[in-house]
Amino acid sequence: MARSTTRNSSDLQGEARIGSSAKVHGRIAGEGDLTVEGRVEGDIVLRGQLTIAEGGTVAAETVEAEEITVSGVLEGELRVRGPVRALAGSRVRGNVTGGSLALEEGAEFAGRVEIEFELPAELESAPVARGGRR
Numbered sequence: 001m002a003r004s005t006t007r008n009s010s011d012l013q014g015e016a017r018i019g020s021s022a023k024v025h026g027r028i029a030g031e032g033d034l035t036v037e038g039r040v041e042g043d044i045v046l047r048g049q050l051t052i053a054e055g056g057t058v059a060a061e062t063v064e065a066e067e068i069t070v071s072g073v074l075e076g077e078l079r080v081r082g083p084v085r086a087l088a089g090s091r092v093r094g095n096v097t098g099g100s101l102a103l104e105e106g107a108e109f110a111g112r113v114e115i116e117f118e119l120p121a122e123l124e125s126a127p128v129a130r131g132g133r134r
Contacts (some may be wrong), residue, residue, distance in 0.1 A: 022038035023038060026042045028042065028118055029046070031035075032046070033050075038056060041055070042060055043062045051073050057073040057074075058072075059075045065081075067120045070091075073091045074092045075094055078095065079098055080099035086107035088103075088105060089106055100115060
């Protein structure tokens with residue numbers, strides 16, 4: 001018996017996948033979500049979520065996205081509005097600007113993190129230790 005499936009165009013709009021056997025060289029830009037299962041060598045600029053699956057690799061100078069979730073390997077300067085999530089077994093190398101960073105146990109991260117946040121009131125008035133030992 002054949003099964004009928006109805007989908008709105010919005011269900012499919014803005015979703016893309018780079019399969020495990022694919023290699024992409026060059027800049028990727030667009031609106032919507034992207035999942036990388038293969039290899040991308042080049043900058044990525046998305047208005048959506050970037051997911052790098054286990055076994056996937058992205059090597060870029062710059063990666064911009066709303067959110068980034070990494071199960072594979074990601075190298076490059078990361079500019080995000082939301083969170084960067086490095087899952088267990090992933091490897092992230094590069095600086096993170098904006099958003100937030102969450103590292104699961106077993107994830108590797110090498111880089112600098114620049115995130116703006118507000119301190120709780122009790123920490124704002126706390127004295128700041130300066131200098132080293134005397």
